[in-house]
Amino acid sequence: MHEFINKGMTSQKKWFTRLQQYGSLIILMDGGIPLSVALPSGSRNYNKFMEKHIVQDEENINCNLTISNRKLSSNNCRYHNTFIHDTNAKKIRAMCSPYTSPQVVSSSGSLRLTDCKLVKSPSATHCAYHQKGIRGIVYVTCENHVPVHFVRFHESSSPSWFPCIWNLVLLILLKELLLTQF
Missing domain, CATH: 3.10.130.10 (Ribonuclease A-like domain)
Structure with missing residues (x-):
């Protein structure tokens, strides 16, 4: 389970970096519900x-x-x-x-x-x-x-x-x- 969470965190960091370049960001809430946030x-x-x-x-x-x-x-x-x-x-x-x-x-x-x-x-x-x-x-x-x-x-x-x-x-x-x- 912890291995999945660690991989998920690394994956999220990569997505954060990648999506910052395009002006949008996806945040996964506790329940795994995606929430889209626009960056300025x-x-x-x-x-x-x-x-x-x-x-x-x-x-x-x-x-x-x-x-x-x-x-x-x-x-x-x-x-x-x-x-x-x-x-x-x-x-x-x-x-x-x-x-x-x-x-x-x-x-x-x-x-x-x-x-x-x-x-x-x-x-x-x-x-x-x-x-x-x-x-x-x-x-x-x-x-x-x-x-x-x-x-x-x-x-x-x-x-x-x-x-x-x-x-x-x-x-x-x-x-x-x-x-x-x-």
Whole structure:
């Protein structure tokens, strides 16, 4: 009897994992009566967002391998994909935390990104990508306090602190110029 229960629990865990991907879940009550429960679509979209766009902060990725390993290209090669270097999406989740209904939000500072663009595609199993490591302002759609869709990014040509340094240098030069004239 215990062997059946243990096998049943393992089976239920597999079903739970499998059915989570499709947005529904079957729970067996004490009497074995199936009860269907819908999972929020936001959780499915959040998991897809994480799979398509989030990598570890310090990870150096290869677009060809990462897109292939994550199976982001099913029948055709994916034309374009951007990976955000944000371990567990901490920064992205923080910017989404205030929003319940769908809202496009931008990051307050530039984030490290790897941008992958399709170069050639003889078939979906042999997609080749050109990749570029950049920093940029990220725009995502937030829903139920989590990111659910990558909208776009705006490339930063300089670090976010650069304008502050530039302004400081200009002020110092202006001060020196004014002091030398009097």
